Amino acid sequence: MAKHTIGWLPGDGIGVDVLDAASIVLERLELDAEYVHGDIGWDFWCREGDALPARTIELLREVDAALFGAITSKPTKAAEAELVGELRGTGLTYRSPIVRMRQLFDLYVCLRPCRSYPGNPLNYRHPIDLVVFRENTEDLYAGVEFSPVPAELADTLGRLSRNFAAFSRCGADEFAISCKINTRRGSERIVRAAFEYAQRHGRRKVTVVHKANVVRATDGLFLDEAREVARGFPGIEMDEANVDAITMWLLKNPDNYDVLVAPNLYGDIVSDLCAQMVGGLGFGCSGNIGETLAVFEPTHGSAPKYAGQHKVNPIATILAVKMMLDWLEETEKASALERAVAEVIADGRVRTYDMGGAATTLDMARAVADRITIKARA
Numbered sequence: 001m002a003k004h005t006i007g008w009l010p011g012d013g014i015g016v017d018v019l020d021a022a023s024i025v026l027e028r029l030e031l032d033a034e035y036v037h038g039d040i041g042w043d044f045w046c047r048e049g050d051a052l053p054a055r056t057i058e059l060l061r062e063v064d065a066a067l068f069g070a071i072t073s074k075p076t077k078a079a080e081a082e083l084v085g086e087l088r089g090t091g092l093t094y095r096s097p098i099v100r101m102r103q104l105f106d107l108y109v110c111l112r113p114c115r116s117y118p119g120n121p122l123n124y125r126h127p128i129d130l131v132v133f134r135e136n137t138e139d140l141y142a143g144v145e146f147s148p149v150p151a152e153l154a155d156t157l158g159r160l161s162r163n164f165a166a167f168s169r170c171g172a173d174e175f176a177i178s179c180k181i182n183t184r185r186g187s188e189r190i191v192r193a194a195f196e197y198a199q200r201h202g203r204r205k206v207t208v209v210h211k212a213n214v215v216r217a218t219d220g221l222f223l224d225e226a227r228e229v230a231r232g233f234p235g236i237e238m239d240e241a242n243v244d245a246i247t248m249w250l251l252k253n254p255d256n257y258d259v260l261v262a263p264n265l266y267g268d269i270v271s272d273l274c275a276q277m278v279g280g281l282g283f284g285c286s287g288n289i290g291e292t293l294a295v296f297e298p299t300h301g302s303a304p305k306y307a308g309q310h311k312v313n314p315i316a317t318i319l320a321v322k323m324m325l326d327w328l329e330e331t332e333k334a335s336a337l338e339r340a341v342a343e344v345i346a347d348g349r350v351r352t353y354d355m356g357g358a359a360t361t362l363d364m365a366r367a368v369a370d371r372i373t374i375k376a377r378a
């Protein structure tokens with residue numbers, strides 16, 4: 001039996017292309033693993049009404065980790081229109097499979113390292129070495145939403161909140177409500193994960209991102225929990241920043257930041273900003289990590305217009321593979337892979353279109369694979 005069982009979830013669009021690239025580097029690394037293909041993506045929504053079929057959920061219960069490519073998603077009406085005839089009008093609603101996986105498997109840590117590699121023409125500045133910890137299961141992603149708003153809910157809110165008066169005359173269809181739900185447990189554990197990471201990796205500072213001056217209840221709770229956790233890590237500086245301000249400060253003084261931790265939506269936004277500072281879509285990698293399962297992915301979408309062309313930059317996915325190897329405690333292979341990526345970027349001869357070159361997805365993967373040298377075990 002192989003040492004590791006890995007769920008292989010290409011999805012659709014360029015998800016398939018970048019996982020082809022991942023196979024090339026994994027093969028070169030000779031990882032002792034069995035790869036199990038899982039059905040996931042837009043086609044399964046159209047044909048079965050479920051982009052994350054139950055059989056794939058079962059498969060994920062059996063694997064040690066999974067590698068996920070990307071999935072197309074469309075607004076509600078467009079999604080409904082693409083369902084096969086017999087599923088149309090049956091009340092099915094499309095929900096993002098990655099968000100579902102995060103919630104179903106309690107993958108509460110979204111880890112997004114953003115490191116600039118020397119020689120990348122897309123670097124905003126060098127060096128940048130930021131790590132974003134994004135809460136991954138709650139907040140505005142809780143999925144508790146109302147459109148139209150039921151009268152019962154509007155009545156209750158009218159009774160409980162004076163501020164609701166401003167909306168109380170809206171008809172059910174004239175407004176919508178999305179609940180931001182943050183728990184003490186959820187906030188505590190993501191901040192703890194960020195501090196523990198900082199401690200393990202010799203990082204000096206953790207910046208807590210919030211908007212507690214306005215969003216007092218939920219972000220206030222997040223900040224309270226963060227302060228409490230920080231007390232347990234006296235060797236690490238704790239810093240607090242409003243989410244709006246930090247987007248400016250990050251661009252102005254990226255060196256002032258190190259590890260960042262944020263509730264789900266702010267983490268989503270801030271991690272895109274950080275990814276852009278180290279090269280953008282082709283470089284943003286992500287780990288969705290729980291206690292027993294972790295799903296690794298590039299943060300880019302499925303870019304249907306490039307599907308199957310092997311045009312896009314696979315480095316984000318290759319770096320996601322590196323993160324997966326770390327999670328599987330294959331640290332030598334993880335380091336070897338990151339070194340190979342850094343060397344190819346520094347060398348500059350193989351560049352995909354986003355980097356100003358003409359190399360294909362597979363050229364880039366092969367260039368990285370060719371550079372992999374695994375240090376002999378001591």
Ligand code: IPM
Pocket residue numbers: 096098099268299
């Ligand atoms: C991400 C993406 C997802 C998110 C989308 C695809 C649902 O933007 O992983 O950052 O919002 O979390």
Ligand code: MG
Pocket residue numbers: 268269272299
């Ligand atoms: Mg995002």
